[in-house]
Amino acid sequence: MTGYERHITLSAYAFLAPALLLIAVFFFLPVLAALLLSFTDFDIYALGDLNRLRFVGLQNYGQLLQSPLFWTALGNTFYFVAVGGPLSVAVSLSAALLVNSRLTRFPGFFRTVFFLPVVTTLVAVAVVWRYLYHPHYGLLNYGLSLFGVDPIGWLGDPDWAMPAIILMVVWKNFGFNMIIFIAGLQNIPISLYEAARIDGASAWRQFCHITLPLLRPTFLFVALMTLIGYFQVFAEPYVMTQGGPANRTLSVVLLMYEEGFRWWNIGYASAAAFVLFALILAVTGLQLKLQRGER
């Protein structure tokens, strides 16, 4: 390395240093602290007097894995991801295709309208949706009653609460992925479709053999982001049901929040956070591998 190159390297590090420092102080340090906390029984007793803190090794993790509540939360989270994730991606893609279609008039208008729920405050949305879901005077049950369907308890019914939340979340969030899909769609050269049309390919074949393959990177990105985001579902059940009825909408992050900030079991909550982290890491790794492998 010449003196000049060394100089360049040094100045590169000098420029990077502030950002790296900030990341270290505000990200890696807290994460490390949380990891250490997850091996202790830090709670309000320890907060008052550190003599009352115990190092418990892996006990928090052990208790977590033995706790039926954690498995309930994990099951609910998987349910939410498994149903909500694909549904959200499918709805986003369909909306993107519709908005991007040559036949659609005023695409700008629809783009904006579909995007509006994304930027609306969640609490305001939740208030309105709770009215929609009301078993007696809710619009949804009224609509169903026209088809002779008996009223559903939605948020109060243990079996319907999670689907109700998924429906709301998908409605609220599909606009964001839709925008990304539209950007992806617009990157596909029109000439390919023209060529396919000349060869007599139907719209469905064009979709299968041009749109989908060329949308693959966008698809991968959207699927990953949705997966990571959906695993961390918190605000919607927190606002709509507070985890109820009978914990059927309790998610892992909601459980972590309750343990950490409501009951102040910081050690236990940290352990929950790291288990979720490991899980997301594993699942995204698997997904990346699968989608890359297909290529």
Next chain:
Amino acid sequence: MTKGERREENGIPDVHCIFSGRLKSIGSRLIRLALMLGALTGCHSDPGAVVTVEFWAMGQEGEQVQVLLPEFERRHPEIRVRVQQIPWSAAHEKLLTAYAGDAMPDLFQLGNTWIPEFVALRAIEPLDQRLRDDPAAVLADFFPGILVTNRLDGQTYALPWYVDTRLLFYRTDLLSATGFAQPPETWEDWRKAMTVLKVAGGSMRYAILLPVNEWQLLVILALQHGAPLLRDRDQYGDFQNPRFREAFTFYLSLFEQGLAPPVSNTQMANLYQEFASGTFALYVSGPWNIGEFRRRLPAAVQPHWNTAPLPGFGADPGLSLAGGASLALSRSSPRQDAAWKLLQFLTEPEQQARFYSLTGDLPARQSAWADPALADNRYAQAFWHQLQHVQATPPIPEWERIANKIAYYAELTIRKQKSMDEALAALDRDVDRILEKRRWLLSRSLTP
């Protein structure tokens, strides 16, 4: 039991506060840094001139208490008060964060069930010395059942600011139509009245609303029946105790017989509408609903509701929970003397009566109830009687978690996902686990 529940009844918790929780602690550090810089650049105040007391109060109390303060500052020109208003839903978390960040106020309001927790944190200054030194402090004037919740191991850590308990809100017209001229006084009469109400109401109507995600009524019934809840110096759960089991059986029967709908309070989009339309005739709730019922029930229903003390088991008067909010001095505060003066001022009968007319919060001092605003309030009288018969929940920091478990297993049983035996065994197991740290501390002779 605190008024934080008032929010839960309204449904939506204050999410903004949740998200700003972490930001707040960073924010408060930045603010303190800014203050330090300000001090360095030389804005010295005259020492010893005026003391500023930092006072944190929740919700509407934080707003309305400011009306009382000019009088206090007139009496004590050397003290200024800075009130910080905190929403109930964020209050507990904010106090804990303030404690962790060493940024406690001098004087603060807290739900009386939080006192054991803040005592365990060593965040509260005991008041005993000050109470002894001060002849004006008349502890006997406070409701005794409520005062108990402010004392722990023989020390007084806080004074009640206002009181809170649960009793029966009922539709006088619907109840008298069933042949009961007076509200029921025993469990058996209560059940009879509810059965008649249910039969008269038909399938869409119920006798009583008991939100399935609440633990209060079940615990009240258990306490009335003499169930100890916990055993061995509050080190283990005692929910398989026959007394608790019997109270639980009665509670469950209300749902099994269709007297109460199996709904949670988040499912009740409009409680007041449902009460007005007669969907249920009885409701167990606290003093905050006097104002709400007056405001929200339609004029046609206004003459037809009232409050009554809870029915009791057998001949005993039905006791209820000793709730309310208290005022405490922060142990780390350098301005405790000034803060104590403010605490005394706020618990004077005269200020208590004024505070009642501002907020509807029931005074903790019994002599304040002579005020015409209260003496003439027909809904408040039942509270006066109920407050003579209140009992505290176990005074340990873990209580709220335990109460939450009780609600959880009660709901599972009501929804028939667990049998009563399974639920109670699981409840004892969970509670024993929650109390593990307490057992360890006691076994090591460390004060919990």
